[in-house]
Amino acid sequence: MIYFLAAIAAIAGFLFGYDEGIIAVARPLLDKDFPMDPLVGGFMTAAVPLGALVAASIAGRITDRFGRRRALMAAAALFTVGSLMAAGITAVWMLIVARLILGLAIGLAAVTAPLYISESAPLRIRGALVSTYQLAITVGILASYLTGLAIDSDADIPWNDDGMWRLMFALGALPGVLFFAGLVFLPESPRWLILKGFAAEARTSLQRLRGAASPVEGEFDEMVSTARAEVGKKSGYKALLEPKIRPAVIVGAGLFFLQQLSGINAVIYYAPEIFNHAGFDSTSTQILATVGIGTVNLLTTILAMYLIDKIGRRPLLILGFVGTSATMLTIALAVINPTLVPSWVIIVALMLYIASFAISIGPLPHVLMSEIFPLRARGPGMSMASISNWGFNFVVVFTFPLMLAGPGLAFTFTLFSVICLGGIIFTLTRVPETTGHSLEAIEDHLNSGKPFASLRREVPAE
Ligand code: BGC
Numbered sequence: 101m102i103y104f105l106a107a108i109a110a111i112a113g114f115l116f117g118y119d120e121g122i123i124a125v126a127r128p129l130l131d132k133d134f135p136m137d138p139l140v141g142g143f144m145t146a147a148v149p150l151g152a153l154v155a156a157s158i159a160g161r162i163t164d165r166f167g168r169r170r171a172l173m174a175a176a177a178l179f180t181v182g183s184l185m186a187a188g189i190t191a192v193w194m195l196i197v198a199r200l201i202l203g204l205a206i207g208l209a210a211v212t213a214p215l216y217i218s219e220s221a222p223l224r225i226r227g228a229l230v231s232t233y234q235l236a237i238t239v240g241i242l243a244s245y246l247t248g249l250a251i252d253s254d255a256d257i258p259w260n261d262d263g264m265w266r267l268m269f270a271l272g273a274l275p276g277v278l279f280f281a282g283l284v285f286l287p288e289s290p291r292w293l294i295l296k297g298f299a300a301e302a303r304t305s306l307q308r309l310r311g312a313a314s315p316v317e318g319e320f321d322e323m324v325s326t327a328r329a330e331v332g333k334k335s336g337y338k339a340l341l342e343p344k345i346r347p348a349v350i351v352g353a354g355l356f357f358l359q360q361l362s363g364i365n366a367v368i369y370y371a372p373e374i375f376n377h378a379g380f381d382s383t384s385t386q387i388l389a390t391v392g393i394g395t396v397n398l399l400t401t402i403l404a405m406y407l408i409d410k411i412g413r414r415p416l417l418i419l420g421f422v423g424t425s426a427t428m429l430t431i432a433l434a435v436i437n438p439t440l441v442p443s444w445v446i447i448v449a450l451m452l453y454i455a456s457f458a459i460s461i462g463p464l465p466h467v468l469m470s471e472i473f474p475l476r477a478r479g480p481g482m483s484m485a486s487i488s489n490w491g492f493n494f495v496v497v498f499t500f501p502l503m504l505a506g507p508g509l510a511f512t513f514t515l516f517s518v519i520c521l522g523g524i525i526f527t528l529t530r531v532p533e534t535t536g537h538s539l540e541a542i543e544d545h546l547n548s549g550k551p552f553a554s555l556r557r558e559v560p561a562e
Contacts, residue, residue: 105217106221108286109216115179115240116237117243118272119148119199120148120368121245122272123145125248126269130265147199148206149490150200150494154204155204163479172279175212178202178204178208180273181201182199184270185201186198186272205276218470220290228409235405249388290306290320291323291475293305299324306320339474339476345474347552351530354526355461356486356492358461358520362461362523363513366512370500374509375389377435393450401459404460405463409535413535419459424523429513429514465485470482529553533555
């Protein structure tokens with residue numbers, strides 16, 4: 101049951117990746133029917149991150165009030181409506197509204213899906229299961245890149261003229277419906293049920309998740325006693341201001357700041373342009389290399405899922421920051437000295453950059469944000485982390501073209517490299533090792549007032 105739950109919740113990740121990437125490949129076709137000036141076009145593209153930012157800021161309240169499952173159902177409905185609306189537009193303003201709706205769905209789901217998985221997963225494989233969400237994002241991105249490849253490979257194919265973009269948008273409704281249908285069969289998060297005082301329902305839900313034959317007493321008792329200890333304490337957004345909870349807020353928001361400022365979406369959104377800057381001027385080479393990036397991103401995320409619960413969060417984060425910092429610097433140096441460094445070095449470095457990201461800085465902020473907040477502040481805490489994710493995503497995507505035109509690629513990538521170096525220090529001084537600890541044990545450590553980063557690994561009993 102838990103695998104089914106993770107797979108269904110991860111559909112939200114697929115839609116996140118698909119809706120992020122699809123606009124890049126649909127845009128040239130769309131422009132034939134609805135020409136847009138740069139400002140309108142930019143706003144239309146940015147409508148998704150904007151909607152996501154708005155939804156992420158209220159998602160914590162929504163999931164705490166109505167439950168994880170119902171919040172995801174609302175997101176699934178929004179995904180379906182937004183996709184169909186985008187497919188059927190007769191004016192540009194309608195597309196902007198449709199993309200705002202899609203953004204709202206993404207923002208709500210981006211907080212709720214990892215939370216729902218984390219609260220329902222058994223400790224031993226929690227990291228791997230939450231990472232399926234990130235895996236699904238990478239599948240969505242690759243799916244949208246592949247659509248681009250299918251269209252570019254033969255400019256004469258008939259669908260290029262026939263409003264093919266409508267079908268591309270409409271396809272997003274399918275996973276939306278599947279997502280909704282799957283949720284109907286899933287139980288609510290046991291921890292949320294306990295939070296709301298439905299202990300009997302929580303026990304039934306936990307038993308369904310673990311299977312009828314598995315003993316759940318120990319796990320259930322731990323959940324209940326932690327929830328009891330929290331009674332009477334502040335909850336919701338107010339709780340985030342407490343000095344004891346602040347370290348978790350810093351880790352959640354800080355990791356997403358670092359994830360975005362590592363430059364990932366400069367690469368994901370602008371890969372063809374980066375290859376162009378690096379001297380690869382054939383469009384097919386650029387798109388092929390872009391598909392290569394999407395593939396490396398996906399495959400390495402699978403490896404990360406295997407490693408996260410084995411070698412732990414902190415070592416993987418450090419590995420990721422070292423790798424991204426070194427590769428960004430290599431690309432910057434190669435761009436500065438084109439005569440000394442052959443241009444294939446840039447492609448290899450970019451692939452290694454993506455691999456370093458995907459093994460670590462991609463999945464881990466999602467995993468950690470679902471683990472570090474105490475139950476009473478988990479929804480709002482994850483909202484804060486997601487605001488950081490979408491806010492800095494928007495900043496990087498919006499400023500990257502300006503940075504390219506101004507200080508240039510080498511300067512920008514050096515800046516990303518320095519920020520990744522900062523990520524190493526941040527990990528060492530701020531990030532706790534949550535591997536092997538139950539969510540309740542992490543909460544106890546936070547409450548103890550000891551430095552958050554002093555939590556060390558515990559190997560769970562098999
Ligand atoms: C990030 C996205 C990014 C994606 C790339 C996610 O973890 O939040 O902004 O596009 O990884 O795989």
